[in-house]
Amino acid sequence: xxxxxxxxxxxxxxxxxxxxxxxxxxxxxxxxxxxxxxxxxxxxxxxxxxxxxxxxxxxxxxxxxxxxxxxxxxxxxxxxxxxxxxxxxxxxxxxxxxxxxxxxxxxxxxxxxxxxxxxxxxxxxxxxxxxxxxxxxxxxxxxxxxxx
Ligand SMILES: Nc1c(NC[C@H](O)[C@H](O)[C@H](O)CO)[nH]c(=O)[nH]c1=O
Ligand SMILES: CC(=O)[C@@H](O)COP(=O)(O)O
Numbered sequence: 001x002x003x004x005x006x007x008x009x010x011x012x013x014x015x016x017x018x019x020x021x022x023x024x025x026x027x028x029x030x031x032x033x034x035x036x037x038x039x040x041x042x043x044x045x046x047x048x049x050x051x052x053x054x055x056x057x058x059x060x061x062x063x064x065x066x067x068x069x070x071x072x073x074x075x076x077x078x079x080x081x082x083x084x085x086x087x088x089x090x091x092x093x094x095x096x097x098x099x100x101x102x103x104x105x106x107x108x109x110x111x112x113x114x115x116x117x118x119x120x121x122x123x124x125x126x127x128x129x130x131x132x133x134x135x136x137x138x139x140x141x142x143x144x145x146x147x148x
Contacts, residue, residue, distance in 0.1 A: 006039050006130070007063045009054065011070035011106075013046040017115055021069055021107075021123075028123050034130070039067075047072055047083055047106060051090035058098060065101045067130060071115060072108040084108040101133040 008025070012018035029036060040063070044053055047070045054066060068091055072084045087106060095102035105126040109115045 005062060006065045006067055007042065007054075007057060008039050008067045008069065009042045009044060009050065009057075011045065011047045011050065012043050014071055014073060017071045017073070017112070018043075020115075021071060021119065024119055024123050025069065025127075028127050034127070046070075047087040050087055050106075051094055054091075054094055054102075063100060065103065065130060065133065066098075067126070068102065068104045068106055070106045072106065073112070073115070074110045080108070101130075103129050103133065 010018060010022060026036065029039075042053070042057075044050065050068060050070070054068075057063065070087075072080050072087070074080045084106075088104075091102070091104055091106065095104070103126050105122060107115060107118065107122060109118070
């Protein structure tokens with residue numbers, strides 16, 4: 001998987017959880033032989049910033065997939081629901097309008113325990129999707145070239 005050139009964009013609203021997520025991602029990237037050198041990392045303050053930052057970054061056409069990572073955690077009010085709904089809506093909308101794969105691992109949780117219980121499964125699933133989708137994308141591109 002050395003040819004994967006991905007943008008890994010992570011919202012670090014909660015620094016501790018963000019570090020745990022990144023640590024786990026790196027560990028699994030190694031297991032799946034995704035070369036870290038082929039990834040560009042970008043930390044953003046919170047999930048609401050995803051859509052406009054990704055939109056700006058799409059001007060750089062060397063990126064061939066985007067991996068969105070972040071944690072939205074319940075606070076004392078329903079604010080987290082708004083952040084979660086809006087972020088998901090715009091990330092998903094964006095993914096329809098771009099022609100590179102976008103894998104979304106934005107986790108919405110009620111508490112830290114939920115995060116710790118799900119992190120491994122969610123990451124494995126997303127990395128598997130990256131491999132699957134980037135292969136699928138290669139096939140699609142190849143097929144498009146045959147048509148043109
Ligand atoms: N509460 C969470 C946020 N909120 C912050 C917003 O995403 C945004 O950065 C801020 O309102 C400034 O525009 N972000 C998360 O990623 N996770 C949360 O739990
Ligand atoms: C401002 C936020 O994103 C978040 O901290 C809100 O938390 P709370 O629901 O406890 O006000």
